[in-house]
Amino acid sequence: MALNDKQRRFLKGQAHSLKPVVMIGNSGLTPAVINEIEQALSHHELIKVRVSGQERADRKVMLDEIAEQTKSDLVMVIGHIGGFYRPAEKPKISLPR
Secondary structure, three states: OOOOHHHHHHHHHHHOOOOOOEEEOOOOOOHHHHHHHHHHHHHHOEEEEEEOOOOHHHHHHHHHHHHHHHOOEEEEEEOOEEEEEOOOOOOOOOOOO
């Protein structure tokens, strides 16, 4: 799903107060972690993921890979935390046009 700038800003504002629901450690991006992110996205639509112990370039690659594998949008990156959005079958968050 392609988000426009207004929608990204809206989602970034919504994600600001959220706590990370998935933490990725030194083991990296395993199938179990991807499964946990999938479940969290299905339930919440908008989540934060913390990536620890990686260099800046490696974090960016990992966050992009999460977005690709989960078919979600990376709406924000602040330090070690990335915010992801994927609409549910019955969306809870109504996006601005």
